[in-house]
Amino acid sequence: MMVSGVPEAVAAVQPLLDAMASNAPVVGDAPGDGLRFKIVNQLLCGVHIAAAGEALALADSMGLDRAQVHEVLGTGAAASFMFGDRGGRMVAEAFDDVRSALDIFVKDMGLVGEAARTVHQETPLASTADSCTSAATAPASAARTTPSSTASSAPTRKGRGGA
Structure with a gap:
C-alpha cells in the first residue's frame, strides 16, 4: 500500500493504515x-x-x-x-x-x-x-461464452513443460 495526503490527514488515519498494512509508505502530499x-x-x-x-x-x-x-x-x-x-x-x-x-x-x-x-x-x-x-x-473469456469453440485452440507447452 502506498499512501499520499497532507501530513495532518495521514497522521489522522495512521492507526488504520498500521492495522491494514505492515508497510504503508507516504509517497507524497498530493491526491x-x-x-x-x-x-x-x-x-x-x-x-x-x-x-x-x-x-x-x-x-x-x-x-x-x-x-x-x-x-x-x-x-x-x-x-x-x-x-x-x-x-x-x-x-x-x-x-x-x-x-x-x-x-x-x-x-x-x-x-x-x-x-x-x-x-x-x-x-x-x-x-x-x-x-x-x-x-x-x-481463452478464459471465450470459454465462458462458447465452451466448445476453445477446446481445440488451447495453447500447448513444449519441451519439459515451458514456463
Missing part, C-alpha cells in the same frame, strides 16, 4: 500520488513476470534445467521478487497457488497504458507485457 506510484509498481511487476516466463521458456527450449536456472539466476543480478516468486511457481508448475487474479493484473496493466498515454510516455515493454496477459485471458 493521487499513491495511485501514480502504484501504476509504476504495476509496470515493473508486469514486465518482470513476462521476462521471468520468457527467460524460463528460453532456458527450457535450450535444454537447460529450469529449476537450476531459477536457482542460479535468482541469486544474482537477474533476481527480482517476481522472478523468485512467480518464476519459482512456473518452474514447479504450481499453477493452483493463485496469488493474484489475472483479470486484475490485466486491469492494472491497462491502467499503466492509460497513464502512459496521458503523459505521452512510451512504454513498449509494458505494452508487450499487457499483450501477453491480455492474450492469456482471451
Whole structure:
C-alpha cells in the first residue's frame, strides 16, 4: 500500500493504515500520488513476470534445467521478487497457488497504458507485457461464452513443460 495526503490527514488515519498494512509508505502530499506510484509498481511487476516466463521458456527450449536456472539466476543480478516468486511457481508448475487474479493484473496493466498515454510516455515493454496477459485471458473469456469453440485452440507447452 502506498499512501499520499497532507501530513495532518495521514497522521489522522495512521492507526488504520498500521492495522491494514505492515508497510504503508507516504509517497507524497498530493491526491493521487499513491495511485501514480502504484501504476509504476504495476509496470515493473508486469514486465518482470513476462521476462521471468520468457527467460524460463528460453532456458527450457535450450535444454537447460529450469529449476537450476531459477536457482542460479535468482541469486544474482537477474533476481527480482517476481522472478523468485512467480518464476519459482512456473518452474514447479504450481499453477493452483493463485496469488493474484489475472483479470486484475490485466486491469492494472491497462491502467499503466492509460497513464502512459496521458503523459505521452512510451512504454513498449509494458505494452508487450499487457499483450501477453491480455492474450492469456482471451481463452478464459471465450470459454465462458462458447465452451466448445476453445477446446481445440488451447495453447500447448513444449519441451519439459515451458514456463
